Amino acid sequence: MQAITTTNLTKRFESLTAVDRVSFEVMQGEIFGLLGPNGAGKTTIIKMLSTLMAPTEGDAAVWGFSIGSARDDVRRSIGMVFQDPAVDDSLTGWENLDFHARMYGMKKDLRTARISEVLALVGLEDKAGLLLKKYSGGMKRRLEIARGLMHYPRVLFLDEPTLGLDPQTRHHIWEYIKMLNQKEHVTVILTTHYMEEADSLCSRIGIIDHGKILVIDTPEALKNAMGNDILTIKAENLEHLMSELAAEPWVQEVKRYDDRLLVSARLGEEKIPVAVETARRIGTVIQAISMRKPTLEDVFLHYTGKTIRDEEDAEGEVPRGRMRKRRGPH
Amino acid sequence: MKQWFNIQVIYALWLREMKRYLRARSRIFGSLGMPFFFLLFLGTGFKNFRPESMPAHIDYLNFLAPGMLAVVLQFGSMFTGMAILWDRQFGFLKEIMVAPVSRVAIVLGRTLGGVTTALLQGFLFIAVALFAGLKLSGFAGFLLTPLFMIFIAGSFVNLGLAIASMMRDMQGFSIVMNFIMVPLLLLSGAMFPIEQFPVWVQWLSYVNPLFYGVDGLRYSLIGMSKFPPFFDAAVLFLFCSGMVGLGAFLFSRSDVD
Numbered sequence A: 001m002q003a004i005t006t007t008n009l010t011k012r013f014e015s016l017t018a019v020d021r022v023s024f025e026v027m028q029g030e031i032f033g034l035l036g037p038n039g040a041g042k043t044t045i046i047k048m049l050s051t052l053m054a055p056t057e058g059d060a061a062v063w064g065f066s067i068g069s070a071r072d073d074v075r076r077s078i079g080m081v082f083q084d085p086a087v088d089d090s091l092t093g094w095e096n097l098d099f100h101a102r103m104y105g106m107k108k109d110l111r112t113a114r115i116s117e118v119l120a121l122v123g124l125e126d127k128a129g130l131l132l133k134k135y136s137g138g139m140k141r142r143l144e145i146a147r148g149l150m151h152y153p154r155v156l157f158l159d160e161p162t163l164g165l166d167p168q169t170r171h172h173i174w175e176y177i178k179m180l181n182q183k184e185h186v187t188v189i190l191t192t193h194y195m196e197e198a199d200s201l202c203s204r205i206g207i208i209d210h211g212k213i214l215v216i217d218t219p220e221a222l223k224n225a226m227g228n229d230i231l232t233i234k235a236e237n238l239e240h241l242m243s244e245l246a247a248e249p250w251v252q253e254v255k256r257y258d259d260r261l262l263v264s265a266r267l268g269e270e271k272i273p274v275a276v277e278t279a280r281r282i283g284t285v286i287q288a289i290s291m292r293k294p295t296l297e298d299v300f301l302h303y304t305g306k307t308i309r310d311e312e313d314a315e316g317e318v319p320r321g322r323m324r325k326r327r328g329p330h
Numbered sequence B: 001m002k003q004w005f006n007i008q009v010i011y012a013l014w015l016r017e018m019k020r021y022l023r024a025r026s027r028i029f030g031s032l033g034m035p036f037f038f039l040l041f042l043g044t045g046f047k048n049f050r051p052e053s054m055p056a057h058i059d060y061l062n063f064l065a066p067g068m069l070a071v072v073l074q075f076g077s078m079f080t081g082m083a084i085l086w087d088r089q090f091g092f093l094k095e096i097m098v099a100p101v102s103r104v105a106i107v108l109g110r111t112l113g114g115v116t117t118a119l120l121q122g123f124l125f126i127a128v129a130l131f132a133g134l135k136l137s138g139f140a141g142f143l144l145t146p147l148f149m150i151f152i153a154g155s156f157v158n159l160g161l162a163i164a165s166m167m168r169d170m171q172g173f174s175i176v177m178n179f180i181m182v183p184l185l186l187l188s189g190a191m192f193p194i195e196q197f198p199v200w201v202q203w204l205s206y207v208n209p210l211f212y213g214v215d216g217l218r219y220s221l222i223g224m225s226k227f228p229p230f231f232d233a234a235v236l237f238l239f240c241s242g243m244v245g246l247g248a249f250l251f252s253r254s255d256v257d
């Protein structure tokens, strides 16, 4: 059974197409991730699915309800954690949850029981009486996750759930999300631009860039599809070496990226000497060579032609020369 | 079915407004300061200001007090519009808008919260004014005061809601609000009898809903008025209903961020 289906979901802002004919399905019980750089259109998709924004074209159903014609049914079925904090700072944690529960029509007994329950789920029992302005960023995030779960939603939307949190808090939140997914049987759809988050948390990932979903699969399948291993080669005459390697039967794919070649091949360890030999044959010098298993980063690079870092730096208009220096030696 | 009159939702929004109000001490006293000083200083300074249209047995401070009460209500009501803008800025509006409740219930909840806080401000002001020298004309009249206070606050809370629904920034909101509220105030007869104006300006006063608010409050507090109180109340009620409709309409069409 599908928790979410979208068909040609599209959002245009004047000339900009923020979401471009996106179609995908999320199964019940999944943790589905939308992975993409800043401005890819992730939040816009979430806003349309949660009825906060009407699509320009296309349609979607959440838990079987159309986002256009059954808004209140959709709203009742979903829990939301927005990208930016959406709490009332002048209320306590408990009061924020209580407000939420009342808005969703929960009766008093259920309300109080559920508040304690969700507070315990995210480990905030002893902070319930504290004003939100005295919470740390991570505590606020956990409270928002608890609040999203208050009314027993079928589908929980998490828009960049760990943005701006330290690595330790981030790992905690991943644990919470996994546990909630199992304990509460809630389908989770989250957005992120952290590879690691998508990799360790999601059952399936959709890679999104410039409003388009480029590929959807499990993290394992995506990585496996890249070919087994990846050789990173830095050499003098890259162009020549690239065309030479492309002709070799053992090379599955070779891509040039900046001052490096990324070569995918099976049994990468054994291909290092072969690559060195190839370079010598055409008279170029290899400066560095390394081998690793493919990561989501490679998957992302394969489909978008860029690393996620690059896109974000370009958005911030960092000159490319400086960008390289900052990244340091390879 | 769309449940637009959802008591639990209205109560939740009202309760939140009360908590926020009671936790913001500076707001409670800060917004009373200006009208209180006006009352005290103008009341003393213009002690001998006595236009023909003002009955002889009423001194200027008593004439001014109902007018200043209207000011307290009018400006106190602006907070609700501000609160919408705050909520939008701090993202909380999304939390409200994504809930499965009708926009009308949200507007009613916010209106009720805004009217209650404006009313609390109003009663605080009356207490202070009594201390400064306001003399109530009678108990029966006084019982009418809350009615007029509710209509005035209800009107301006929804005016604020309507304008906040169309605006993005706080500054723009205050500018637009002041641009509307100050002329209404000056034409309302809050500070002096409108007979001081040339006749054509008096006509502007007669189409100013706040004029009927001030007139009604003056009847309730000091027993003097130009029109019968039920007429004042009827005009205000119409205006207030219109504003609630406008507020609800514009709010339900507004963006969440």
Ligand SMILES: Nc1ncnc2c1ncn2[C@@H]1O[C@H](COP(=O)(O)OP(=O)(O)OP(=O)(O)O)[C@@H](O)[C@H]1O
Residues within 6 Å of the ligand: A013, A016, A018, A036, A037, A038, A039, A040, A041, A042, A043, A044, A045, A083, A193
């Ligand atoms: N209300 C709006 N009006 C005009 N353009 C918008 C609006 N909201 C989003 N956009 C544009 O749509 C594109 C997608 O934005 P969106 O917020 O969905 O990206 P995102 O993937 O969530 O990015 P991030 O990782 O930074 O949150 C961006 O180019 C953005 O500038």
Ligand SMILES: [Mg+2]
Residues within 6 Å of the ligand: A042, A043, A044, A083, A159, A160
């Ligand atoms: Mg986003």
